[in-house]
Amino acid sequence: MSVRLRFAPSPTGYLHIGGLRTALYDFLYAKGHDGKYILRIEDTDQTRYVEGAVENLISSLTWAGIVHDEGVFIENGKIVQKGEFGPYIQSERLDIYKKYIQILLDKGYAYYCFCTKERLDEVREKQRAEGKTPMYDRHCRNMSKEEVQNRIDAGQEYVIRLVVPDNKDITWTDPVKGQITINSSEVDDQVLIKSDGFPTYHFAVVIDDHLMGITHAVRGEEWLTSTPKQKLLYDYFGFEMPQFIHLPTVLNKDRKKLSKRQGDVATSDFKDKGYLPEALVNYLALVGWSPKDNKELLSMDELIAEFDFxxxxxxxxxxxxxxxxxxxxxxxxxxxxxxxxxxxxxxxVKAGLMTEEQTKDRFDWIVLVTDALKERLNYVSEIVSHMNIFFGDTVTFETDEAEAIVKQEHVKGLLEAFIAELDAIDDIDEEFTKNIFNILKKKTGAKGKNLFMPVRCAVTGQQHGPDMGKILIALGKEKTINRLKELVTRL
Known part of the structure; x- marks a missing residue:
């Protein structure tokens, strides 16, 4: 059987960084085993549906290079579905779920429940008061077929619940967690079909994974307690259960679950800040997994070759x-x-350093500035905090020490010699920047820090910074001369 994995997010908002890691692991394992990676949209909870969430999910995944083989896609701004096992959107599969819930009802593995919210709240409150885990008390479980039909005919609202056996050990093996056993006494008679006719996650995921031939179901460890309910369903239907793999939670430095209150958690947040997709994917793969040689920098191809659960x-x-x-x-x-x-x-543009039109007109200049600054950037949007040295014809000193450096006795002559060399060329190029300091050394006798530091401070106002050659190329001849001449008049 070929390997088939699915990422099945709910369209309830942005793609969380933890969800991106799950999708990445699905993708890496599928590609590393010549299998298929599927994107399915689980939208059975219509109350939480967020307009545009599907588009955002797919956009974020595509940006990260995690591209699915079948499922839900965006083409020409529209949602389309491709593959032999569709529909891949759960709200379009209701007729399928009706067929399979009827099988369970007919076999006695599911039952109608007419309990009101008020009654359920009362039962749970009493259980909590008695120190028990709140669970459904099976009030409707043994109702006769006649009474069930009479209530349905009378228009009473109902849900359909799973029949959980008494005192049965439910055991399965997880590649990450090992062998797990949970007794059925800890498992609730889970709702399978809600009062609105939509399936719950627990039911739909079993039907979908079976019909779509999913071989490995990868998800966060918070879903571990759901597995016994789903294993019962696989057993009741006689389906082969996929390999369930529960990933450890992505935590912050305080070893708590990542929260938006404590920083960025959406994939789009990292994209907007200017994290490169290959960097985020590389790092995220290492959050909870390690390659055999503990190498830290891996391309997508290397991750595919190395990854295993x-x-x-x-x-x-x-x-x-x-x-x-x-x-x-x-x-x-x-x-x-x-x-x-x-x-x-x-x-x-957002920082107000340039207008959108200016960035188009002067894009080649932005490339030169970027070339000078990129080695200093943790993420691309940081560039705006470093760009001030490239604006204006006068220099503002970053520190008193930087100002003191250019006020040294020999500096005025050094800068005048620099101006003379600039006057003699058409514009600053790489050859000029390679030779200029040797020329100034011969002309003025200044060398070492007495040469390099005054020139840097005079041109940028800073003692430390990017490569001076790249700074000079980005500034250009005219701006550099203007800065030096203005400063010389003050010395």
Whole structure:
């Protein structure tokens, strides 16, 4: 049997970074085993549906390079479905669920429940008061077929529940968690079909995974307690159960579940900040999994070749932003300056440094600035905090020490010699920047820090910063001369 994995998010908002990791692991395992990776949309809870969420999910996954083989796609702005096992949107599969729930009812593995919300609340409250785990008390479980039909005919609202056997050990093996046994006494008579006719997650996922030939069901460990209910359903139907794999939770540095209150958690947040998809994917793969050689920098192809569930940790993976920044900085440095500049433009406009029209007219200049700054960036939007040195014809000193450096006795002559060299060329190019300091050394006798530091401070106002050659190229001849001349008049 060929390997088939699915990522099945609910369209209730943004794609959480934990969801992205689940999708990534699905994708890596499927591709590494010549299998298929499917995207299914689980929208049975219509009350939580968010307009545009499907588009956002697919956009985020596509940006990350996690592209599915079949399922739900966006083409020309429209949602389309491709594959032999559709529909891939649960709300379009209601007739299928009706067929299978009837099988359970006929076999006595499911039953109608007419209990009101008020009664259920009262039962649960009493159980809590007695120190018990709130569970359905099976009030409707042994109702006769005649009474059931009379209530349905009378228009009474109902749900359909799962028949859970008494005192039965339910056992399965998880590649990450090992062998797990949960007694049925801890399992509720789960609602399978809600009063609105829609299936619950627990029912729909079993039917869908079976009909779509899913071989591995990968999800967060918070769903571990759902597995006994689903195993019962597989047994009742006589279906072969997929390999259930429960991933450790993605945690923050405090070892608590990632929360939006404590920072970015949406994939789109990281995209908007200017994290590169290959960096985020590389890092996220390591949050709860490690390759055999503990290598930290891996391409998607290397991840596909290396990934397996037997090296997934049993405990929660720590999402360390500092480590992500380190990896992202590596990928930014390795990237073409034009690509990084394109990513940077929205942040430059948002910061008010340039208008959108100016970024189009002066994009080549932005590429030069980006080339000078990209080695200093943890994420691309940080560029706006470093760009001030490229604006204006006068220099503002970052520190008193930087100002003191250019006020040294020999500096005025050094800057005048620099101006003379600039006057003699058409514009600053790479050859000029390679030779200029040797020329100034011969002309003025200044060397080492007495040469390099005054020039840097005079041109940028800073003692430390990006490569001076790249700064000079980005500034250009005219702006550099204007800065130096203005400063010389003050010395």
């Amino acid at each position: 037997d090296r997934v940790s049993k405990t929660g993976g720590i999402f360390d932003v500092d480590k992500l920044n380190f990896i992202n900085n590596h990928y930014i440095k390795e990237s073409d300056a034009k690509r990084i500049a394109e990513i940077a433009v929205p942040s430059i």
